[in-house]
Amino acid sequence: MDYQHFIQADKKDGGKMSQDIISAINPHITSEIGVCAKGFGVSQYDSSDKETQKLMQAMETARLEGEAAVKRAEQLALSIVAEAKGHAEADRIRGAAKIVDVAELAKELIAKGVDPNVAAQAATAVERAERFTRSDSKLTTLVDGNRGASIAIPVKPRGEKE
Numbered sequence: 001m002d003y004q005h006f007i008q009a010d011k012k013d014g015g016k017m018s019q020d021i022i023s024a025i026n027p028h029i030t031s032e033i034g035v036c037a038k039g040f041g042v043s044q045y046d047s048s049d050k051e052t053q054k055l056m057q058a059m060e061t062a063r064l065e066g067e068a069a070v071k072r073a074e075q076l077a078l079s080i081v082a083e084a085k086g087h088a089e090a091d092r093i094r095g096a097a098k099i100v101d102v103a104e105l106a107k108e109l110i111a112k113g114v115d116p117n118v119a120a121q122a123a124t125a126v127e128r129a130e131r132f133t134r135s136d137s138k139l140t141t142l143v144d145g146n147r148g149a150s151i152a153i154p155v156k157p158r159g160e161k162e
Helices: 003-008 016-033 050-111 116-133
Strands: 141-144 151-154
């Protein structure tokens, strides 16, 4: 068996290599000492050939670097999820705070003689416009209106230039 076949071989107990070795040694050890191997696995292999040692070291280094890259990617994914959860919580808190703003604006309008229904609609429209135009909004087009023709207005977050 050459090095490439050895590397590719399933070295765990029950694998092809294990079965081949057991079938090769069992006739000898059974007749010589009266025992029979049931399992066999390779946990470590040290070659005396310098070229093989270099290849094995390079393969192990590549394997470890691959595992490290996977761990980095997993950690990055976890940090992205944590950041998204933080943004969602902040949006929830801001949304709850905006309810107070909407109620306050509606009260101010009513105090100035505006019909309560109209005041509530106006305050809600202001809150919605603020939400859609905040700096972290991903909205690019707002379609507003539920009667007749709808108007599509491109919306850019505050501070963003075309």
